[in-house]
Amino acid sequence: MKSATRTVASLTLVLRIAYFGPEGTFTEQAARALAPGEDLTPYETVRLALQAVRDGAADAACVPIENSVEGVVPATLDGLSDGDPLVATAETILPIHFSVLKRPGSGEIRTVASHPHALAQVREWLETNLPDATPVASSSTAAAAVGVVEGDFDAAVSAPVAIEHYPLEELATGVADVRDAQTRFLMVRRPGELPAPTGADRTSIVAAAVNRTGTLSDLLVELAGRGINLTRIDARPTRNNFGEYRFFIDFEGHVAEPRIIDAMTALRRRCHLRFLGSHPRADGVAATIEEGAGNQDFLDAQAWVDAVLKGEGA
Numbered sequence: 001m002k003s004a005t006r007t008v009a010s011l012t013l014v015l016r017i018a019y020f021g022p023e024g025t026f027t028e029q030a031a032r033a034l035a036p037g038e039d040l041t042p043y044e045t046v047r048l049a050l051q052a053v054r055d056g057a058a059d060a061a062c063v064p065i066e067n068s069v070e071g072v073v074p075a076t077l078d079g080l081s082d083g084d085p086l087v088a089t090a091e092t093i094l095p096i097h098f099s100v101l102k103r104p105g106s107g108e109i110r111t112v113a114s115h116p117h118a119l120a121q122v123r124e125w126l127e128t129n130l131p132d133a134t135p136v137a138s139s140s141t142a143a144a145a146v147g148v149v150e151g152d153f154d155a156a157v158s159a160p161v162a163i164e165h166y167p168l169e170e171l172a173t174g175v176a177d178v179r180d181a182q183t184r185f186l187m188v189r190r191p192g193e194l195p196a197p198t199g200a201d202r203t204s205i206v207a208a209a210v211n212r213t214g215t216l217s218d219l220l221v222e223l224a225g226r227g228i229n230l231t232r233i234d235a236r237p238t239r240n241n242f243g244e245y246r247f248f249i250d251f252e253g254h255v256a257e258p259r260i261i262d263a264m265t266a267l268r269r270r271c272h273l274r275f276l277g278s279h280p281r282a283d284g285v286a287a288t289i290e291e292g293a294g295n296q297d298f299l300d301a302q303a304w305v306d307a308v309l310k311g312e313g314a
């Protein structure tokens, strides 16, 4: 009876996905890739998209986390570390190049708007091709396109798909200072069942450690000593006391693996931790396993201690 109910539910349930919008952002593309066929709702900021999940207005939210040229998206890090806990359950990586959009038939370009991450990725292109235009920060690449439609700006640096949503024309396409730029996006939910380990996973934590000599090094030693490879580390101010930081650490592996459990328990003894999720990596890169630091090595070591405790070994 129980499993029949579950089957019916899974056939009919359409998930409500909040995403960093409006329509036509890169994040919308990421949300469509991560949650095809689900019910997508745009939110004007990352914070509001995350809040929708915390409030129960959405089942999950899609947000940008990291760009290969400009680094992390601070609004996402801050949004995940403050407020009720949320965990990432999936990620995707999109190639990033932009279209510069303007109103049909419009003349001189004096202002070019976009998300700060996007402006940073086309700085050289703007200096070369629109040297007299003033860059203006907008809340997203698609919000910039809306601003052009409404006459607030003369041009927008947008995702190529924005042209399908707004009555604008392309001044240029394929714009990017760095070829092969990429942005990674997360699907986050309220804490619940974790995705199963695949061998090519990423775990994310926020560590808030006391301000004393060697704190960060002590945390990293727990990971390095277990042969766990980091994929990202960032510091963000706690915003409470000047000079106080918390560390966002991504590493290879899944919290359900014995070697990661061992590391997480050691870290937890040293600092306040927030778990931000374990999920398959979009690039499918398998975890590096150092000699003697595989899951079986940890299990064997535990079995030996258990035998000692039972008086069955020494």
Ligand SMILES: O=C(O)C(=O)C[C@]1(C(=O)O)C=C[C@@H](O)C=C1
Pocket (backbone or CB within 6 Å): 020, 024, 025, 026, 027, 028, 064, 067, 073, 096, 115, 117, 118, 139, 140, 141, 142, 159, 183
């Ligand atoms: O504004 C958008 O279209 C977004 O999805 C945000 C965002 C970002 O935050 O980095 C995503 C990808 C690009 O790197 C530029 C902007």
